Structures are given as C-alpha cells and as structure tokens.
Amino acid sequence: MISAALVDLVRCPDCTAPLDRAGSAPAMMCTACRRTFDLSRGYLDLRPSTTFAEQTKYLEHELHADARHEAIAPPVLGSRIRNDMLRRFLRPGPGDRIVDLGCGNGRAIVWNAATGAAVLGVDISPYFAPEAIEHADLILGDLRRLPLASEQFDKAWSLDVLEHLSEPALIEMLREANRVLVPGGALFVYTHVRQNGWPAAGVRAVNRLASLCERLGLIDLRQERLRKSDHVNPLVDHAHLRRVAADCGFEVERITYYSPVVGAFFENVVARMVERWMSRRAARRLPAAAATDAAAGVREARRSAQARVRRGGLLYWSLRGATALMKLDLLLFGRVPTGPFFALLRKPHSPPGGAS
Numbered sequence: 001m002i003s004a005a006l007v008d009l010v011r012c013p014d015c016t017a018p019l020d021r022a023g024s025a026p027a028m029m030c031t032a033c034r035r036t037f038d039l040s041r042g043y044l045d046l047r048p049s050t051t052f053a054e055q056t057k058y059l060e061h062e063l064h065a066d067a068r069h070e071a072i073a074p075p076v077l078g079s080r081i082r083n084d085m086l087r088r089f090l091r092p093g094p095g096d097r098i099v100d101l102g103c104g105n106g107r108a109i110v111w112n113a114a115t116g117a118a119v120l121g122v123d124i125s126p127y128f129a130p131e132a133i134e135h136a137d138l139i140l141g142d143l144r145r146l147p148l149a150s151e152q153f154d155k156a157w158s159l160d161v162l163e164h165l166s167e168p169a170l171i172e173m174l175r176e177a178n179r180v181l182v183p184g185g186a187l188f189v190y191t192h193v194r195q196n197g198w199p200a201a202g203v204r205a206v207n208r209l210a211s212l213c214e215r216l217g218l219i220d221l222r223q224e225r226l227r228k229s230d231h232v233n234p235l236v237d238h239a240h241l242r243r244v245a246a247d248c249g250f251e252v253e254r255i256t257y258y259s260p261v262v263g264a265f266f267e268n269v270v271a272r273m274v275e276r277w278m279s280r281r282a283a284r285r286l287p288a289a290a291a292t293d294a295a296a297g298v299r300e301a302r303r304s305a306q307a308r309v310r311r312g313g314l315l316y317w318s319l320r321g322a323t324a325l326m327k328l329d330l331l332l333f334g335r336v337p338t339g340p341f342f343a344l345l346r347k348p349h350s351p352p353g354g355a356s
C-alpha cells in the first residue's frame with residue numbers, strides 16, 4: 001500500500017530532497033531533481049540511479065525459484081524464535097514508527113501488524129508477498145542509501161541481513177540506520193560473527209547428520225546452500241561488532257547468543273524430511289507436464305504446507321511444539337558467546353563523548 005504518512009517519510013535517493021505526488025500518475029516526484037519514482041505496483045521504487053558495485057545475490061531469480069516469498073504463513077521454527085526475540089528486545093507497540101531494513105517478502109511486518117506499530121519495509125529485491133504489499137508500506141531501495149528522512153523512526157529491525165554485506169557496506173548501512181532513528185531509538189539485529197563458541201560443535205554435528213541424510217537421498221539442501229552462498233560474514237568476533245557499532249553511533253545494549261543445536265536438528269533434518277515427503281506427494285498430484293519439473297513439486301509442497309500452517313491444524317501445532325523445544329537452545333546456550341546472536345543496538349540520546 002502507499003499510505004498518506006509515507007509521503008512525509010521518504011526522500012529522493014539521489015539528492016535527498018522531499019518527494020511529492022506526481023500529479024495523477026501512480027508515481028512520486030523529487031521536489032528538487034524532478035526524478036519520478038514508480039508506485040504502480042503497490043510499492044515505491046526508490047532505488048538510487050547509480051547502482052553500487054556490491055550487489056546481493058538475492059536480486060537473482062534463482063534464489064526465489066522455490067516461490068518461498070509468495071505467501072506468508074504464521075512464523076514457526078527459526079522464524080518464530082527470531083520474531084519472539086524481536087518482540088522481547090524491541091517491544092513494538094502502538095505509536096511506534098519502525099523500519100524493517102532488508103524486509104525480504106515483508107513477512108516480519110505482517111507478523112507484527114497486530115502490535116499496532118506502523119512498520120515500513122525496505123528491500124533491494126522486489127520479491128514482496130502480495131499480502132505485505134496490500135497491508136504495509138514497502139520501498140524498493142538500497143540500505144546503504146536509505147531514501148528516508150532523518151530521525152523519523154523510533155525503532156528498526158534487521159533480520160538475517162548484516163551477514164550479506166561487506167564491512168564497508170555494513171558500516172554504510174548501520175550509519176544510515178542510525179541517521180533515520182530518533183535519538184534514543186533502537187535497532188534490533190539478528191546476524192552472526194565468524195568466531196563460534198563451544199556449542200557450535202553441536203550444531204556442526206547436526207549438520208553432518210543433515211549432509212549424511214542428503215547423501216542417502218532423504219533430504220534436499222540445495223536451496224539452503226544457495227541462500228547461504230550469499231554470506232559475506234563481515235564481522236570477525238563480538239569485539240569487532242562493538243567497534244563497528246560504535247563507529248556507526250550505536251551502543252550494544254543487550255545481546256543473546258544463539259547456538260541452534262536443537263534448532264538445526266528440527267530445521268535442517270526433520271523439517272527437510274517432511275518437506276521432501278510433501279514435495280514428492282505434491283509432484284504426484286501435478287499434471288504430467290509439470291511433474292517433470294522438480295522445482296514445481298517443491299513449490300506446490302510449500303504452498304500446501306503454508307496453507308496447512310495457516311489453517312492451524314496438526315502440522316501447525318507440531319511445528320509449534322518443535323519451536324518450543326528449539327527454545328532450549330536459548331535457555332541452555334543463550335549466554336555462551338558464539339557466532340549467531342540477537343542484539344539491541346541503541347542510538348544514544350547525545351552522541352558519545354559529544355559536545356553540545
């Protein structure tokens with residue numbers, strides 16, 4: 001959607017001037033450089049006219065071939081853990097204006113709509129879910145040059161995004177996040193540093209089991225590998241995180257580490273087995289012409305699984321049960337420093353060591 005409030009929040013990605021409606025056309029226009037921006041697809045295209053050399057693989061269609069982005073089911077497994085942590089750390093509520101940095105298909109915005117917060121999503125890939133387009137303000141834009149006015153957002157979140165950026169790009173992105181937050185505002189992130197703690201051995205053991213299952217033809221991890229192939233992993237360790245955060249005007253206020261030992265078992269082994277079983281069943285139901293296309297089976301299975309999760313039946317409650325068990329990872333290892341983590345970065349009320 002394109003809300004009335006959006007006009008005041010957006011800025012030209014090229015010259016940072018405010019935008020205005022472009023007459024009766026489904027577009028906005030820069031009040032200074034007169035560049036027009038399309039909004040005919042239900043979201044606003046505010047990509048800068050000069051593209052950066054560093055681009056994410058998420059722009060490639062291949063990564064979206066499983067059509068994961070098309071529908072939004074209630075969060076379960078890892079995405080439920082992330083969303084529950086987001087709620088616990090950031091406490092989105094009525095009156096909050098929030099920006100989702102790297103919103104993907106917009107699912108976290110849809111999941112948190114009931115909190116009453118006004119959430120705007122920004123992503124460089126135009127793979128938004130129709131449901132998100134219908135209910136949320138979405139912007140196609142680069143996180144390194146946020147087309148947003150300064151100090152207009154109380155909070156921000158960024159899930160599974162930082163690891164896709166190089167260190168210079170990460171710094172540009174965090175500085176932009178800092179700029180658009182009000183003083184005292186907070187950014188919740190879920191990402192990882194390269195240095196792991198001892199519980200990671202458990203995660204590696206589970207992943208070896210997953211590889212074995214794949215060799216035995218029980219699961220298929222190709223799409224997962226494709227997704228991870230875009231990881232740049234700019235942060236070395238947690239000291240590095242604190243340095244980068246401070247460089248960009250943030251204090252690391254709170255952190256919980258995440259060693260998904262139980263999580264990897266459910267997500268990388270059990271869920272993948274169920275998915276494979278469902279996709280084979282779905283492929284048998286497809287017309288003969290489509291059945292030769294393995295990806296069609298996966299897409300169909302995903303659609304059917306998402307529909308079942310939405311209906312809240314046995315599959316949904318089994319997944320919720322598994323999610324509850326996955327919370328053991330936070331309970332047991334949440335204080336043991338390791339690669340993956342949830343953190344709240346705070347923009348101080350006055351700049352650190354600042355005069356004035």
Ligand SMILES: [Zn+2]
Nearest residue numbers: 012015030033
């Ligand atoms: Zn302009």
